[in-house]
Amino acid sequence: MIFSIFKKELKDTLRDRRTVIMMIVIPILVFPVIMTVFVKISTSFTEEAMTKSVNIGIVNNDKSNEFVDRFNEIPEAIGKRNLIFFKDSSELIKQINADSIQFGIAVPADYAQVSDSTKSVELKVFHNATNVGMDERAEMYLNFIEQQVKSKRYRQLNVNEQQLKPMAVDYQNVASDKETFGKLAGGFLPYLFIAFGFMGCMYPAIDLFTGEKERGTLETLLTTPVSRWHILIGKMGVVVLSGLLAASFTMLGIFLTIEVFDIIKEPRLLEIIHQILTAKFIFMFYLILIPLIVFFAGVMIPIAVYAKTFKEAQSIIAPMNAIIVLPAMVGFFPGIELNITTACIPIINVVLATKELIAGTLEFPMLALSFGIMFALAFISILFSYKRFGKETNLVS
């Protein structure tokens, strides 16, 4: 009997355009769209940085023009630039604020003299902090000139540069690329799965419970010789399946992004993703996702049963999205790991377990604890849903 109810509800749900969009279309498209936008923006930023010519103002009181000569020695590969000369800094500041000049350097009159001595030359860099990256560009140019002057001074002082460098440090990353990727960026994937799992459950839960009440079909259904348990489980099965399908279609979106649309070009990143997306990962991922989705369904169903109209149910469940899905953002922060405490916090435990799973560092006891907590919550939520579903007051409008 549960199967008859499940089959009918699934057919009904799959014929609802709104549910299909939320469950299939958006999850499939979201990752390719996000990645396309991200890749396009980052590529255009890099290209712009390489090709954009920066106007640099020089307040030059250096009569010998030595600073300008040094500046002109900077290779163009570090960035194209035009030097524009000013007599004083006030006009320079005006032009920086008007963005016709991106940053300026005030060079003292005794630049050549001080530079040839062993003292420090005082340079002033004018920049507008809202013009992001310009102070770094200035620092890059000045570092180049400073290195040239340093080398000249070492030669004049007859000092071997190596003698002033007591340590040569070589940092070796002992974590695998997969682990580094998983721990630093792996929080994004479970967030997507959880967010879409929740949204995938939402419309079917409202439609199959509140909708049944609103359409006037609940009364008829409850007069059939089918126990309330069977009706609840049949309907809940469809809600859970919808959530799982939404999460699965999100995964399909990731697969299409990598394998079909060829959006990610970076070979090293592709190799890491291929290492992550294995059959074992998918199995373990579903193992922990299923109780979470059952929990989502178990939280939504009592609300959907309580609500009198689709709108009322939506107005309660939609804000819950923020409360339930926001903790999933914890996964974005590096350093928060799955331990006994975090494994006991619902949702956060799923995010962190998935993150560890991606990184390949998931420990079985922590997985078992997280699964146990989510399984217990899912069970409680089913009992609560049943209690709510069985109430006579559901029929009293």
Place this chain on the structure above:
Amino acid sequence: MIRVENLRKEFVLTKKLQKEYATKDKVALAVDNISFECKPGRIFSLLGPNGAGKTTTMRMLSTLFTPTSGTIEIAGIDAIANPNEARKKIGFLTGSTGLYQRLTANEIVKYFADLYGVKKEDYERRKEYLFDLLNMNDFQHKRIGKLSTGMKQKVSICRTMIHDPEVVVFDEPTSGLDVITSENIIKLIRDCKNQGKTVIFSSHIMSEVDLLCDDLAIIHKGKIIFNDTFANFKAGMQTENLTSEFIHLIHQNS
């Protein structure tokens, strides 16, 4: 056969409901110790003004509500102790019944046949009979959302009768329907009577009662104020028509 004895239904009023009904009472008494009997092959009408307790009574008969006290026997089954067994014997139709808009007429009828555990061969036979009787063959594959009100009503009737119930409960079955569509219901009630089924229907429309009724109970403020054959009701009338007599009785018992 339906046998009801000393049936009582109280609803606990939550604070929200107390506010809604503007009362401080913690309990609302909807049905107060009512007893009646509906016999096979006869049409029993439960008549009463709005809020009299008709729908609560019908919902208790169809096992949607559990009575606070009293007994209900449906086709020889104790409906309170064995609600699932009783449900197998009942066909339930209300005027406010909805249908699944995204399913076809065929799919809905099959779904309910499955829920009632109708065997495949019985389902095919019953479906053919009902589809022919109600002239439903032309629109059986159309989705409910695309059907007219009359067609939808036919699907509701078919869904109610697909398991060939012994007892049929109609709760204000024609409310909100036009005369033409109501005619399908009237015909169905008569057919049920002719097939020897036990029929109970609630209404507040006297013309319908006049047309169909064999036995009559009038309910007011949760109590039965008249319970006899319709012929005896007519014989004892103190006013000129049925509607006036009904109003007269209600006022007398207010």
